[in-house]
Amino acid sequence: MRIGELAEAAGTTAKTLRFYEEQGLLPEAERTPSGYRDYTPEAVVRIDFIHRGQAAGLTLAQVRQILDIRDDGQAPCGHVQDLLDSRLADLDEQIAQLVALRETITQLRDQAATVEPETCSPDQVCRYL
Amino acid sequence: MRIGELAEAAGTTAKTLRFYEEQGLLPEAERTPSGYRDYTPEAVVRIDFIHRGQAAGLTLAQVRQILDIRDDGQAPCGHVQDLLDSRLADLDEQIAQLVALRETITQLRDQAATVEPETCSPDQVCRYL
DNA sequence: ATGGACCTTCCAGTACGGGGGAAGGTCAAG
DNA sequence: CTTGACCTTCCCCCGTACTGGAAGGTCCAT
DSSP, X not given: OOHHHHHHXXXXXXXXXXXXXXXXXXXXXXXXXXXXXXXXXTHHHHHHXXXXXXXXXXXXXXXXXXXXXXXXXXXXXXXXXXHHHHHHHHHHHHHHHHHHHHHHHHHHHHHHHHSOGGGOOTTSSOTTO | OOHHHHHHHHTSOHHHHHHHHHTTSSOOOXXXXXXXXXXXXXXXXXXHHHHHHHHTTOOHHHHHHHHXXXXXXXXXXXXXXXXXXXXXXXXXXXXXXXXHHHHHHHHHHHHHHHSOGGGOOTTSSOTTO
């Protein structure tokens, strides 16, 4: 199948598939005599996997690591666990930071809502920040 | 004071200050006869404000909006309130998404932790994803 | 043979907040 | 008078995951 068909079957664009190939996520495709990329239908499975990895918050570089291990004939289970664990730790930290930021902003906004604007002194930029 | 001194006093780098000037966050500095930027110590106040804005999760473009209003002689209070409100709404959505993602990943990792790696079939990339 | 839909490569740009480094000018100390 | 630290402008680079577009080749139907 041609790149456009594959893209539609996998729910993405031809442009993105060329990008994935360039990034090493897809193997270099076979070519027809005229130079068109020629894919087997199984390529959809790999692209779906990439999408699932992204849905799990992995970067393309991380998905590629898993794919490389698998392409090497090994089971990437251990590495996948590590990646998920570290993603989880990052996520916890990220969430904590956002919650703290939320707290800070809530306070700032509450101040901004109660103080009279007229009392702002002209020599500072903004009393709320 | 020269740009390096100001940078150190404000806890940033000369490079960043030139960048801020270019982005309109700092007014164009006075120059010495030889072309060096020459700042008054009050410049630190403005840079601190920029840092507080960033700490509140505002982008430099948003901080610049506030600064522009203030530089225009007005009190930016209303605009600051709007910015904080909208930042708060974004934050809530962002947190909700991360929490949902955390849930997904937790489930994936729990599966990855309980299944025997040996039972992975070689025809799929990874059974956990 | 011609039109349109598809494909190819390559180059550039998006948003964000800077950083790196070159080529050259300036200033103060020794 | 030279050395070293600082300054100037300039342009390109980082990561992330693409997207847009130009210039040209191919395939199929009419």
